[in-house]
Amino acid sequence: MLRCLPTFRARAARAMSTTPSLVQIEKKDNYAIVRLSRAPVNSLNMELLQAIDEAVQSLEQDKNIKGMILSSTNPKIFSAGLDITEMYQPKTKRLREFWRAFQNTYLRLYTTPLATVAAIEGHSPAGGCLLAMCCDSRVMSLGGPLIGLNETKLGIVAPFWMRDVMVNTIGHRETEKMLGLGLQVNALRGKEIGLIDEAVPVEQVHSVAEKLLLEWLSIPSSARKLTKAMMRDETAQKLRSRLDEDRSNFVDFCETDKVQSALAGYLAALKKKAEAKAAK
Numbered sequence: 001m002l003r004c005l006p007t008f009r010a011r012a013a014r015a016m017s018t019t020p021s022l023v024q025i026e027k028k029d030n031y032a033i034v035r036l037s038r039a040p041v042n043s044l045n046m047e048l049l050q051a052i053d054e055a056v057q058s059l060e061q062d063k064n065i066k067g068m069i070l071s072s073t074n075p076k077i078f079s080a081g082l083d084i085t086e087m088y089q090p091k092t093k094r095l096r097e098f099w100r101a102f103q104n105t106y107l108r109l110y111t112t113p114l115a116t117v118a119a120i121e122g123h124s125p126a127g128g129c130l131l132a133m134c135c136d137s138r139v140m141s142l143g144g145p146l147i148g149l150n151e152t153k154l155g156i157v158a159p160f161w162m163r164d165v166m167v168n169t170i171g172h173r174e175t176e177k178m179l180g181l182g183l184q185v186n187a188l189r190g191k192e193i194g195l196i197d198e199a200v201p202v203e204q205v206h207s208v209a210e211k212l213l214l215e216w217l218s219i220p221s222s223a224r225k226l227t228k229a230m231m232r233d234e235t236a237q238k239l240r241s242r243l244d245e246d247r248s249n250f251v252d253f254c255e256t257d258k259v260q261s262a263l264a265g266y267l268a269a270l271k272k273k274a275e276a277k278a279a280k
């Protein structure tokens with residue numbers, strides 16, 4: 001048995017070195033930094049969504065950990081949102097499972113008793129914006145990066161629960177404009193409308209995120225957690241009571257010709273842009 005151990009260790013080490021982790025977790029004293037790590041742009045496929053859900057769950061179970069900073073290993077991109085290739089020409093079974101993973105990750109992150117801060121150094125469209133909005137606070141870098149729910153621009157419609165989270169964050173009228181027009185805004189504008197709590201130079205994003213997290217963690221823990229639940233459970237419950245219906249709506253909607261051709265057009269445009277960039 002003892003002689004087997006080094007072999008087992010070597011195998012485990014080899015497996016780790018060949019399977020890059022989709023989410024990196026760095027533990028500090030009483031909190032963790034969770035970095036999305038799916039190259040090139042952290043687009044949220046089913047496996048990344050599941051990895052985020054599992055990461056948050058494992059931190060919830062660690063009695064030393066009270067909070068987390070959600071971030072990205074790519075300083076230019078927080079997350080490009082849902083992986084469009086999951087929705088384009090999908091297999092129905094996988095599409096349902098993919099949406100289940102998205103629902104689960106949202107519910108986990110939005111209602112986690114951990115204190116959460118999003119450290120947004122780069123772009124954060126659509127599903128990326130949702131992840132950020134699920135956190136208790138958001139810090140974003142000044143300059144180029146944009147954040148927002150741009151679904152309408154792709155010819156798709158955000159589900160009611162993404163709308164609800166945005167309404168809870170920036171209010172009904174701003175959501176009506178952001179969502180209807182598919183707007184993305186920079187950190188300064190984000191701060192004006194309450195989408196972003198702090199807009200700072202990119203090199204300060206992490207230190208300010210830590211400062212905000214420590215502020216949440218300075219509140220007596222049970223009072224903080226109960227208040228978070230009081231503020232968020234009703235919104236989460238709305239989806240929990242309609243999980244299957246929401247999944248079916250998504251699958252039916254996604255499989256329509258209209259949505260498929262909108263996604264095809266959008267993917268082609270992304271590809272063309274990437275090719276033009278590579279040719280430079």
Ligand SMILES: CCCCCCCCCC/C=C\CC(=O)SCCNC(=O)CCNC(=O)[C@H](O)C(C)(C)COP(=O)(O)OP(=O)(O)OC[C@H]1O[C@@H](n2cnc3c(N)ncnc32)[C@H](O)[C@@H]1OP(=O)(O)O
Pocket residue numbers: 040041043044076077079080081082083084085123125126127128150151154156157158159249250253254270271273274275277
């Ligand atoms: C009736 C109601 C029922 C409910 C139905 C609801 C259904 C809708 C679901 C709504 C929820 C969420 C929707 C989404 O999240 S959709 C995703 C939206 N995301 C975007 O629009 C972002 C698209 N990407 C970009 O704008 C840029 O890539 C970037 C993030 C700003 C990065 O720019 P970059 O210049 O650094 O990189 P770029 O060259 O563009 O991309 C590199 C490669 O990555 C590919 N890629 C980019 N984004 C995605 C993506 N979201 N999914 C898949 N692939 C993506 C890109 O094509 C390049 O690939 P390659 O190198 O050419 O192979």
